Amino acid sequence: MTPRLTLINRDYTRLWFGQAVSSVGDAVFSTTLVLWVATVLAKDETWAPMAVSGVLMASSAAVLVIGPLAGVFVDRWDKRATMLLSEAVRGALVALLTVVSFLPTDALPAGVWLALVYATVLLLHAAGQFFSPARFAILADLVTGDADRARAAGIAQATGETAWIIGPPLAAPLLFTAGLQWALLFNAVSYGVSYIAIRAIGTGPPATGGDARGAARKPKGGLRREFTDGLRFFARSRFLVALLLLAVIGQFGIGALSTLNVFFTTDNLHAEAHLYGYVGMAMGIGGITGALCAGRVVQWFGARRSTWISLLVSGVLLVAYSRQSGFLAGVALLFVFTVPLTVLNTAMAPLLLAAAPPDYRGRVMAVFYPVTKLASMLSAVLSGWLAGSVLHGFTGSVGGLSFGPIDTIFAVSGLIVVLSGVYAWLSLPGTPTADEAAADTAGKDTVGTAAAPAHRPPHHERGSIE
Structure with a gap:
């Protein structure tokens, strides 16, 4: 063969x-x-x-x-x-x-x-x-x-x-x-x-x-007109706006890891600083595992369902990670957490192109990526500020569980991701195909204000890709 x-x-x-x-x-x-x-x-x-x-x-x-x-x-x-x-x-x-x-x-x-x-x-x-x-x-x-x-x-x-x-x-x-x-x-x-x-x-x-x-x-017009047309198209697509909100909420919920995880490793997991490289390795291997499994997951559940399930699972696992106190258990849980997180990123890719007609794909990504990048930056700054000022020296306990500043931030971040999963489950509209999105665009005045597209059932045979 x-x-x-x-x-x-x-x-x-x-x-x-x-x-x-x-x-x-x-x-x-x-x-x-x-x-x-x-x-x-x-x-x-x-x-x-x-x-x-x-x-x-x-x-x-x-x-x-x-x-x-x-x-x-x-x-x-x-x-x-x-x-x-x-x-x-x-x-x-x-x-x-x-x-x-x-x-x-x-x-x-x-x-x-x-x-x-x-x-x-x-x-x-x-x-x-x-x-x-x-x-x-x-x-x-x-x-x-x-x-x-x-x-x-x-x-x-x-x-x-x-x-x-x-x-x-x-x-x-x-x-x-x-x-x-x-x-x-x-x-x-x-x-x-x-x-x-x-x-x-x-x-x-x-x-x-x-x-x-x-x-x-x-070109249909000047740079400014085409840019604003792209913004209007994005803004009136309920599906694209919902995806963007999910991505932004997810960045705010998960971005704290990039800033504070090194301190969590040394303070909460009680590990030496030189072991921090294994944390990154666990996340890398988890990312590879999730990416290789994502196609099968989307095939089984569909891109839309895979999105909200991944959000819910990632959020719960992040809360569980915030309660860890041992290095090996923390690294293992972080590996597991990264798997659905990567499935989420992969599942959202088919949804994006499904809602973007060919003439708008560049502008759709030009809105989506910078906004999520900005959310990630703000999350990193906000979490660092909270840990270093507002919550500095914070201690507390609820039901016999003790809390410090960093694990509190991680727990709240996980809850935010869970809430975004619930929002996706209840509110994420059906996936419009690119042809339907183009028809919506053609049938509406790009200068005036347009209503959001009607709710449509999901189309599991179409989609997008990064």
Whole structure:
């Protein structure tokens, strides 16, 4: 028997391979920059933490500022050409920084080095804001059906998790043995591999009924009008608004983990700080497990039902995690918690494209992703502020259970996620198909105010994918 060398279909496999290599390159690149800034450029300096945070701020600024506008252009342009241009730009940016990095560190002032790093990160993520919605849209042509789209989203999730398990361990040896420039060059080459893989997509008959290359659309108006049309379309879609609310609530409920979990590990789980890496490993393995199971889960329960079930289970498990006091039990529970959380992310992907007609897919993602990114940032800031000020030194007990500041925040976060699951169960409207959403758009005045679409039963054979 000939071994199966394709994932879903040939064109999707090409896209997946390019993105897998590029994801490892991104993980190496991001880890290398943080390590280099912290341990070389700003070594023993009091401003080192601020310098490292600037890398994260540069990436977030690109998402929040460029992301919403990028969707307009993605909807106008050929999707495959947009992806190719984005990879070429990103590869060139990293290659340019690689050339500069061959200079000795003391050849330029620290401020100039930081400016180069921040500018490169900002421009890389700005180009990524065009790539991601274009990839989201082109997958609708490459893969059809809720089950296959959820499976493809699960593969993407698992690949991303794997990249962040493989990439960081590669980054440190490359930096400290070979040097910064070789770690950067690795990422530049990875963009080249992705470019070649994307070029190979659509060279034969399309894998589905659509053109996998993503035909360019003639602009219907100016940038401002198309941007506001996209916002209006999103705002009057009850389904999209409900999904966005769920994502935002989920980010506020779960975002505290990213900020406070290291303190929970040392204070509540009574573990040494050097064991914290195993916490991240458990979440990574849980993410891979959930991503690989997600396609089957969506096939069994449907994307809509999988969404609210995953929210309920994740919320309950987060509350249970907040009550742990042993390291092994905490790590095991965190692994289990990450599985339905990843299924949730994967299940929402088919729902998004089901509600987005082709002409609006770029703008739908350009609204959805920056808003959820902002919610994640606000959650991290809010949880850190609560733990460090309002709840600092807090102790209490209810029914014989004692509470401290961090476990209280985690417990409340879990309850918020549970409530969002109940909301999804009761209020998430039926999934409109892209054709129905387009018909709604065509039948309403885009200048005036439109009523929300009527409730529709779910369509389990259609959907979306990340």
